[in-house]
Amino acid sequence: MNGPQIHVEFAPELLLFVPQARPTGATKTATDGVSSLGHVIESLGVPLTEVGALLVDGHEVPVSHVPAAGEAVTVRTVDRPQRVPGAPLRFLLDVHLGTLARRLRLLGVDTAYEATDIGDPALAARSAAEKRVMLSRDRGLLRRRELWAGAFVYSTRPDEQLQYVLDRFRPELRPWTRCTACNGLLRKASKEEVADQLKGGTHRTYDVFAQCTECERAYWKGAHHEQLEAIVERALSRSAQED
Structure with missing residues (x-):
């Protein structure tokens, strides 16, 4: 684009994507008189x-x-909480977000995940076929027009990713x-239903079990339960505070 210029100011959270705007929070850019504002921002x-x-000049467009x-x-960020109309809220996670996927599932959130790069x-x-919100740190993926909905995961730390x-x-x-x-x-x-998945000590020590209706994996309150329980309690406590 090499036409007339416009002045674009970004919300602080978005400056991650626009290095040239970081010193002041804004930048000037040329337009071509044809491209949409969405295209210019991307x-x-x-x-x-x-x-x-x-x-634009104080009026929403x-x-x-x-x-x-x-x-x-002026470019603002999405409202919080972000409402995604049209389907039950559920997610699809990119290959680099495996720990986040497991934690969302732990909390009972419908979360699909691709363990290999497809x-x-x-x-x-x-995302489009199943109407799932695509979560990724890949900006190129999030710019694909066929996505049903998406969100950039800003942190690389699983605890911060989950909270976000x-x-x-x-x-x-x-x-x-x-x-x-x-x-x-x-x-x-x-x-008895899950006995074939239990080792001797587990079989003798635990009496309460659950099983996946899809892959038939067995679950019980084992050695890592306290750590998992802490993740759940933090999430529920934060959710209660926000409500």
Whole structure:
């Protein structure tokens, strides 16, 4: 683009994507008189999944607005909690977010996850077909038009990633109801039903079990239960405070 310039100011959270705007929070960019404001913002590095209201000279406009020379644009972040209309809230996680996927499942959040890299086109197609919010740190993936919905995961630390997703979307939490391995629903199971998965010490020590209705994996309150319980308690406590 080498036409007339516009002035674009970004919300602080979005400056991660726009290095040239970090010193002041704003930048000037050229337009071509044809491209939409959404296209201009993406060309500056910001995925539209991260964009909330767009203001031009103080008035809200759609992403389809074609900016004119001299306009002052304000780019806000998405509202919190972010409401995703059209389907039950559920997620699809990129290959690098395995720990986050397991923790969301632990909290009972419907979370699909690809453990192998199936490629951006396939991920975007699955997001659209299953109406799942795509969570990723891949900006290119989040810019794909076929995505149903998406969000950039800002941190690389699982604890911070989980808190971010819970704060941004406020999904309903139903801990201990999903398989952390495959996302299937859990049911109560007798010791006899899962005996083939138990070692001797487990068989003698524990009496309460659950089993995945999909992959048939068995669950019980084993050695890591206290650590998992702490994750659940933190999430429930934060959720209660926000309500």
